[in-house]
Each structure stands twice: as C-alpha cells, then as structure tokens.
Amino acid sequence: MSSRVAIVTGAGRGLGSAIASGLAAEGVSVVLAGRTPDHLTMVEKEILDHGGTALSVPTDVTDPDSVRRLFQTSVDRFSRLDVLVNNAGVTGQTKLADLDDAEWHRIFDTNVNGMFLCTRAAGELFADAGRGRAINVASVFGLLGRPGFTAYCASKGAVINFTRAAAAEWARFGSQINAVAPGYFATDINAELRADIAATDKVLRRIPAHRMGDPAELANLVTYLALQAPDFLTGQTIAIDGGESSI
Numbered sequence: 001m002s003s004r005v006a007i008v009t010g011a012g013r014g015l016g017s018a019i020a021s022g023l024a025a026e027g028v029s030v031v032l033a034g035r036t037p038d039h040l041t042m043v044e045k046e047i048l049d050h051g052g053t054a055l056s057v058p059t060d061v062t063d064p065d066s067v068r069r070l071f072q073t074s075v076d077r078f079s080r081l082d083v084l085v086n087n088a089g090v091t092g093q094t095k096l097a098d099l100d101d102a103e104w105h106r107i108f109d110t111n112v113n114g115m116f117l118c119t120r121a122a123g124e125l126f127a128d129a130g131r132g133r134a135i136n137v138a139s140v141f142g143l144l145g146r147p148g149f150t151a152y153c154a155s156k157g158a159v160i161n162f163t164r165a166a167a168a169e170w171a172r173f174g175s176q177i178n179a180v181a182p183g184y185f186a187t188d189i190n191a192e193l194r195a196d197i198a199a200t201d202k203v204l205r206r207i208p209a210h211r212m213g214d215p216a217e218l219a220n221l222v223t224y225l226a227l228q229a230p231d232f233l234t235g236q237t238i239a240i241d242g243g244e245s246s247i
C-alpha cells in the first residue's frame, strides 16, 4: 500500500509545523499549506532532510480558488488523501464594544470559513474512497469564555460544533472528524502575551500544570487521531491544556 497522505494547513510555523513533522515522522506524505512560501519550504526541507516526503503548496484558506488548487495539486501529486488537519488560524484581542466588522470577519474567514472550505473538499475525496480523517484545531477558548476574545471564542466554538455535525454526516461513509482544543502553547500567536512577564504569570497561575504545552505534545495527539484512534471515535473535542478547562 502506498504511504498515507495528509494536508496540514498553517504548516509553515507554530503548531502546524510540529504537526506536519510529527505526521511525516510516521511515514505520512505531508502537503504543507500556508500563505508564506518561505515558511513552507523551510518545513519541507526539514522533513526531506529527515527522510520524509513533503510538498509545499502556498494557500490562503479563506480563498475558495486557492483551496481548490491545494486539493487538486495534492491529488495530482499523490493520487489519494487520507488526513486533513485544519490548523490555520488567527486570533485577536479586542473588547466587544471596540470589535469592528473587519476584525470579526478576519477571524471568522480563517478560523471558520477556511476550515469549512477545506473540510468540504476533503469530504468529497473521503466519501469516494470510503475512508478518511479530519482533525480540526480548535482551542480551549472555544470551550470557555474569555473577555477580549469574543470573536476568537465564537469562531472556535463554531469549529467544535461543526465537528460534531460533520461527524454525524461522515460516519455514513466510514470517515471520522474530531477536534483538539489546545490551551497555551508558545508560538507566534501568543508572542505579545509572552513578552509581558506579569501577564504570562497570571496565565500560568490558572493552568493546573503551571506551564505552557510543548508543540510536540499536540503533534502526538493529532498523529494519534489521524493514524491510530479507533474508527468509533468521531465528533469529539479533546482538550490538551494542562488542565486549564477542567477547573
């Protein structure tokens, strides 16, 4: 059997690059999707240097034509798709009273519409093949309410309930879709917070594990859901947050 193939969005840096490398280490051929070509080619080189297979496809997940090209290029190269990881995401901290339309749409266009476009495209391939798995990277902010993050919390809540509904449809054709809900992991997305020692201390105090996660820990969970989890596990959201959402 030829090796399994995964598309990972937002694979050029942060959690997405760790997920792509984790899948590649398990022998999965990985299609790296993201907006910044230089980031993608750096991750691609690292995977190739470790003996893996990767292909960079510059993609804006908010653009339907770009998403179509991503899936077409992947299928042209690998002739199959086994796994989609919807990881591309953006955040923003603005009080609701100051949240303008553009900021609301910026967050929803990537976190919700981008996830929808990619999942719909993968679903067509999975239905034809009678198998396939998608993993959506949500957030503990999709399970909890946090002041200043209304748009982000709402977008990740949408990802979590999208996952439930899509799972109910996909079960008929033998495919699974689950979500992970990360707590804090040190990446560019929270660089501003981490530059503020007092604010970081406040965050760490409310995490029972008193630390941020290591991207490799998230990559392990996503790899498990993509490759090893039982077929009967679908529609679920697994928090990986040092206990933040359990208290």
Ligand SMILES: NC(=O)c1ccc[n+]([C@@H]2O[C@H](COP(=O)([O-])OP(=O)(O)OC[C@H]3O[C@@H](n4cnc5c(N)ncnc54)[C@H](OP(=O)(O)O)[C@@H]3O)[C@@H](O)[C@H]2O)c1
Pocket (backbone or CB within 6 Å): 009, 010, 011, 012, 013, 014, 015, 016, 033, 034, 035, 036, 037, 039, 059, 060, 061, 062, 087, 088, 089, 090, 091, 110, 114, 137, 138, 139, 140, 181, 182, 183, 184, 185, 186, 187, 188, 189, 190
């Ligand atoms: N780090 C955390 O603490 C944390 C916690 C909870 C959830 N998450 C979620 O985890 C995911 C990854 O976050 P991260 O921490 O790795 O953030 P990050 O370092 O800021 O990376 C975000 C990634 O998303 C990509 N991206 C953004 N908009 C895109 C678009 N329109 N089309 C294609 N790619 C796009 C970026 O690609 P470019 O570089 O090309 O722009 C980048 O690769 C996000 O969904 C985030 O909400 C992160």
